[in-house]
Structure formats: structure tokens, C-alpha cells
Amino acid sequence: MLPKVAVFTMMLSHVQHMFVYANVYKCKKGSPTFSFLHLGYVIYRRALCYCSGEEVGLDMRKALSRDVEKKSIIPLKRPVAPDELECD
Secondary structure, three states: OHHHHHHHHHHOOHHHHHHOOEEEEEEEOOOHHHHHHHHOEEEEEEEEEHHHHHHEEEEEEEEOOOOOOOOHHHOOOEEEOOOHHOOO
């Protein structure tokens, strides 16, 4: 069974020309990451102390049709601290 976010991603398909990427934040522990990877998401960045103040969080992105060159999903090379997180 696909996670709820998978269903949401499929619903975005008819309006994805308006967006550059779809984004999912999740704790490294918890729901299996491979479900998102199977749907075309990549791990864009790792956020230190994101989940419960200790755990590493994952910012996962999937490029949509508007991002032809897939620039929005080029992974960062280093983890980011919570104060470096921003919505871009």
C-alpha cells in the first residue's frame, strides 16, 4: 500500500506545470524511505537535529515537469543545521 503522500503526489500530476518540485520532510527513522525513492523522490538534504531535537531529518524532493533541467533536486553535499533551513 502506498503512503498517503504518494496519493497526494499523484493528485498533483494535473497541476504540476505550476510547481517546480514536490517536497516531503521526514525523520530518518519511521516510514520507509524507499517508498518515496520508488516514487521518484531524491534526498535533497539532511537536516541535523530536525526530528525530536536529536534525529536527522530528510528533505526529499521530486522534480516536476516545470523543472526540465531538474535543478531543484541537486542534492546538497553537507547536512544543514536547523537554523539554516528555509523554504525556497
